[in-house]
Amino acid sequence: MSKEDTRYDASHIQVLEGWEAVRKRPGMYVGSTSERGLRQMVFEVADRAVNEVLAGRAASVDITLTPDGGVRVADEGPGVPIDETEGAGGPVLEALLTQMHTGVGTGGRHDVTIGFCGMGPAVVNALSRWMTAEVRREGVRWVQEYARGVAATPLTKTGTATGSGTTIAFWPDADIFGATEFSFDGLEERFRELAFLNQGLDISLTDLRRPDEPRSVRLSFPGGTRDFVDFLDGHTAASAPADTIAFEREDPRMAGVMEVAFRWCNCPDERVQSFANSRPTIGGMHTVGFRDGTAAALTAYAREQGLLTPVDPDFGADRIGAGLTAVVSVKLDRPEFEGATRGMLGNSEVRDCVGQAVQDHLGRWLREDPERAAAVIDQIVQGGRRD
Template sequence: MTAEVRREGVLWIQEHARGVVAIPLTKVGTARGSGTTIAFWPDVDIFGATEFSFDALEERFRELVFLNQGLEISLTDLRRPDESRSVRLRFPGGTRDFVGFLDGHTAASAPTDTIAFECEDPRMAGAMQVAFRWCSCPGERIRSFANSRPTIGGTHKMGFRDGMAVAVTAYAREQGLLTPMDPDFDADRIGAGLTAVVSVKLDRPEFEGATRGVLGNSEVRDCVGQAVQDHLGRWLKEDPERAAAVIDQIVQGAHRD
């Protein structure tokens, strides 16, 4: 592995082979701009397989660009000169664009625009990015991430669903769309037709399970839940026409059940 670092007008280089320094950090000349270039040849004894999938790399890099607003990644495959492939990934809208990507062709039938926000919360020593919208398609599509790492669930996802249920139920009761005898909407009912991205970045993430795919930080649930409740509750009051369409979709679904 070779690392080239351009910093303060100087080009530095360092090389490793199987964890052993082959060339120590050495000043090799002048440089313009700043940045780091990493080049490596995969070792079959370390990686197990040395054939990389362009599609898998593109999918993962796309996630990273969506989740880190302002990041841009270019991926080029030169292994077969007669079949070279290249893609440039840049999404200025961040998680808002991610939701649109996940919805694909269903966007035209969405009763709401994408609702998105980001904020920091010192109680969880981190920040959150949340984006979501309802469409006419059945099912719930929630993608969750912790420190840009995909998760299958955890306290950030639970907090998101908690906040959604509280905000929608409170608005429906305030507008008289639920009678005193009607039960609160649960998260499963509200999630019908919902596409969402929930991303948290934490100073001290805690994961559960052998695959470390479940976020366990208990304080994250309350923080994300409260933020979602506040932002969705505000949106429902500020856009009553679209709020009515969302509530109607949920109510009709409850009646069908």
Template sequence: MSEEDTRYDAGHIEVLEGLEAVRKRPGMYVGSTSERGLLQMVFEVADRAVNEVLAGRATSVHITLTPDGGVRVADDGPGVPIDEPEGASGPGLEALLTQMHAGVGTGGRHDVTIGFCGVGPAVVNALSRRMTAEVRREGFRWVQEYARGVATAPFNEVGPAAASGTTLTFWPDADIFGATEFSFDGLEERLRELAFLNQGLEISLTDLRRLDRSRSVRLRFPGGTRDFLDFLDGHTAASTPMDTIAFKREDPRMAGEVEVAFRWCSCPAERVQSFANSRPTIGGTHTVGFRDGVAAAVTAYAREQGQLMLTDPDIDADRISEGLTAVVSVKLDRPEFEGSTRGVLGNAEVRDCVGQAVQDHLGRWLNEDPERAAAVIDQIVQGARRD
């Protein structure tokens, strides 16, 4: 091999600017160019609308899969500013649709990131063959169109508007995505999680792609994590030997709040789902703390009632899981995740805060309802002795 073949200098470096980089390496921004990436496209556009509702500036979000293969995301908020006036709560619409991370929140407890990226709608614009933006604001209606991330015309005022809001509609670029069929079930699953975890949130999802088989769901759950628990248990909830234990607690030590709902059912399977700032997690300090708290409360009660002898060891956290269904959600001002996929929460202080909160509430319930408590404790203690 010659020296010329192995030489590496500045001439070999390719510099990609702005949205050109998104189209060159789409998987870096939406995860893949398959179904997963298509879902992420919807979530990136819906992020802003969902946070408008949670901030109290809008009442609902409407997501529609259109007959021509597009996705329409609409909210009834005040409308994104056309320009960027001083003191505005967010960027102007053109910046939102052409600059990555524009409009993305701080990542604190009051912000929701639906997908795993949080790069904003500009990425969706770049990966769409077409995007239309409609803003209804201060009595006027404005419209603009984009093609593959580039505006085809300036914003145009097209008439009066009776109400306010923002509607973004996009059609994925078939040159980027091998197939452009959105999964209704995949969208519904993630949007339902958000509605369970954020009690003031209302989202509707409508599929109009086949007019003879159209369907629509409205996702709003005033019961929050209690409703989530019922959904996870399904038909087994009727055979539950104890009531749901649910609470929410603010704790300044972890600069956030914990919300937990759990109960034991007669079925042997364990169903524990955890979330950090409404992101699904596969574990972390919040789930470890939850198990610590349950084990501590059960052990203390079993000793008080004589179901554990002095010579018996404490009940290990792994022994409590048979038939346990739980939702463990924390919302933190400064969440710390392990790894680039953000699947594991790492905030060390969260473990003690969640553990203490769970121990307090479960311990109180055990003492208030001895009959049902005895059935659950006996099941756990006998299982621990068999092991």
């Protein structure tokens, strides 16, 4: 190997300026350049609008897939501020859409991050060939346009406005994504989750890409996690031997609130979904606590009623799943996620908090409805014998 081959100096370092880094490595910011990445772009723009509703400043969020391949996200909140802000070098609106990590949320349990990374709408702007923003605020309509992350026009007053709100529309850059076909079903699935997990959230999703086949859904679920369990059960709900057990409890030990709903159906499958601050999780301390509490309550009741013989072992957390449908959601001021994908919740105190709450509520239900309690325990016992 020659000296030329092994030489390493400043000429080997590539410096990317502005939005070039995002456009050159888009997968680092939205996950991929496939449909999954396109879906993430919608979530990054909708984040702010969803949190406006959760904060009580807006009533609903409207998301529209337009015939020309764009996406429009609208809310009727107070409108993004348009005045100059110190350190941003321009209006708040322009900073929000051209500077990474410029947000309006406070964090913690009261804010929702829809996607997996929370990079913000500026990244979407950088990966779009065109973006438009309209703000209706204090009786005035303001408009600004952007191209590939850079303001193409100044923020312009275009007349009077009726009401207030913000509408952001974007068109993904085909040079980056190739095919730019959004999945209506994929968007609907995630927005439905959010509506289940956040009572009071009202989201409409409309597809106008095929004028002869328009499609629209409205997602709002006053029953919260209880409605979520009904949805997961689908047609099997009618054969449930147990009513849905649902509760919400705040626990200062974990600096947060838990929302849990579950029941057993006459089927062998287990459907347990978990969330932390409205993010889907593959497991963690909240699910461990849920299983611990469920197993403890069932074991204690079964022994009290003689439904387990003295030689029968306690119900383990691995035996309670036959026919179980559950949604376990926690919202914490300081969530601690394990790993870069943030799929596991690591807050150790959550395990005991959720476990005790589930044990209390399930134990009470078992004592109040002994006939259905016996049916659930028999189902679990029989399932264990089949295993």
